[in-house]
Amino acid sequence: MRVPFTALLLLLPALAGATGSAATAGSTVFTQTVEALDPAALPPVQLRVDDFSGFRTVDFPLGRGRLLRLRTDLPADRDAGLASVADRVRRCYDHVERATGRTVRGGVLLYLPAFRDPPATYAFRAEVADRARWSQVRLALLDVDDPRCATPDDPALADLLLDTLPHELGHELLAAAPTIRHDLSDGRGRGTRWFEEGVCEVLAKSFAAAEDPAAYGRLLAQRNVDQVMDRGGVRAELLGWSEHAPLPPSLESDLYGAAFLTVRRWTDAVPLAHLLDRLNRAGGDRDGHDLLEMLQRDLGTNLLGVLDDAAALGRSLPRG
Known part of the structure; x- marks a missing residue:
């Protein structure tokens, strides 16, 4: 077996x-x-x-x-x-x-x-x-x-x-980013994991797309990008997703997909390098609430609109 x-x-x-x-x-x-x-x-x-x-x-x-x-x-x-x-x-x-x-x-x-x-x-x-x-x-x-x-x-x-x-x-x-408050080993969540994992997933999936389109489609399918934003618990958990709050493995995997789509939608509007430069110039310590406010301003919509846009993006992407 x-x-x-x-x-x-x-x-x-x-x-x-x-x-x-x-x-x-x-x-x-x-x-x-x-x-x-x-x-x-x-x-x-x-x-x-x-x-x-x-x-x-x-x-x-x-x-x-x-x-x-x-x-x-x-x-x-x-x-x-x-x-x-x-x-x-x-x-x-x-x-x-x-x-x-x-x-x-x-x-x-x-x-x-x-x-x-x-x-x-x-x-x-x-x-x-x-x-x-x-x-x-x-x-x-x-x-x-x-x-x-x-x-x-x-x-x-x-x-x-x-x-x-x-x-x-x-x-x-x-x-090494001085202006992003990270989930750290002290057990406190800063509400930034959706952004951090989303950035890293955007880097990974864009590299796969450039190197091997078939593998890119397969990797997107593993994240269920066409339906992940509508799966149970995803929208409710995404912004509070933390290193320190264990979740079922299936939901954890779905949150990676949701974070990817949310940040991919953002970086389609504002290139990632420019976004990171803005965060660096802004100074201070940005938590998840600050990042969400920036995202909504850049996309000109509210949270529901952001998540709906991410869902629409997921339905438009190739899947292998």
């Missing part, structure tokens, strides 16, 4: 309690987990950086002193495919920086262990000493028997490169 599973990709410092253990001073712990809906039925395989100590390192420059560093046990005859992976990562950086008008400071550290039968569920932990060097630390489990292995079309890499990476680079840039 196939066990359904959900993917939870976490990029959290250990000192915030992400792993339950303290990191060495000056380092950061990254965790990445893919777990079954019933973990007891399919326990995750525990993976640690120490398991990869014999891996070789393949570096690709990303410009401005940044690197894509691949740690892998793949043979060197796969390096041509890895070079095409690096090309996509470079285009991702270019896309995110052009769209936001901001520079991503760090590179990407990507662990690529090769398997003949990759585990369906796993928990990965990496303690990284030179945190400032890396904007992202990730893991992808490669199936060496798949002919697409170690290319941008590899099923283990495709959505990571097209969707996850631009989304998370967006968070990296927004985390």
Whole structure:
């Protein structure tokens, strides 16, 4: 019987309690987990950086002193495919920086262990000493028997490169925005999550559209963009959506779609780089209420009109 599973990709410092253990001073712990809906039925395989100590390192420059560093046990005859992976990562950086008008400071550290039968569920932990060097630390489990292995079309890499990476680079840039009040680890919500996740989803989906239109349609379909604004609980929960208020997984996924449509509608009217510049020039600390007021002014409508416009946009977008 196939066990359904959900993917939870976490990029959290250990000192915030992400792993339950303290990191060495000056380092950061990254965790990445893919777990079954019933973990007891399919326990995750525990993976640690120490398991990869014999891996070789393949570096690709990303410009401005940044690197894509691949740690892998793949043979060197796969390096041509890895070079095409690096090309996509470079285009991702270019896309995110052009769209936001901001520079991503760090590179990407990507662990690529090769398997003949990759585990369906796993928990990965990496303690990284030179945190400032890396904007992202990730893991992808490669199936060496798949002919697409170690290319941008590899099923283990495709959505990571097209969707996850631009989304998370967006968070990296927004985390440095001095005028946005973020949901932080103190348990207090600021009402800005709809905006932050919406910006990151706009970056991700626009990159996917430029790179692979078919994948773009599929990713939109996963977010149910044609109907998400009318699904139960979405409109009521969107503006108060918080890191600290657990919701059913289906509603959580729907809120990503709703945030995407809401911010996409905004950035269709005001380019994202201009919007971020305005927030920076405005000074102060902008919470969700402030952002909603700006959105309504820019679109010339009230909240109901904003949400209805987002719903209409969702119905107009391609779905694969």
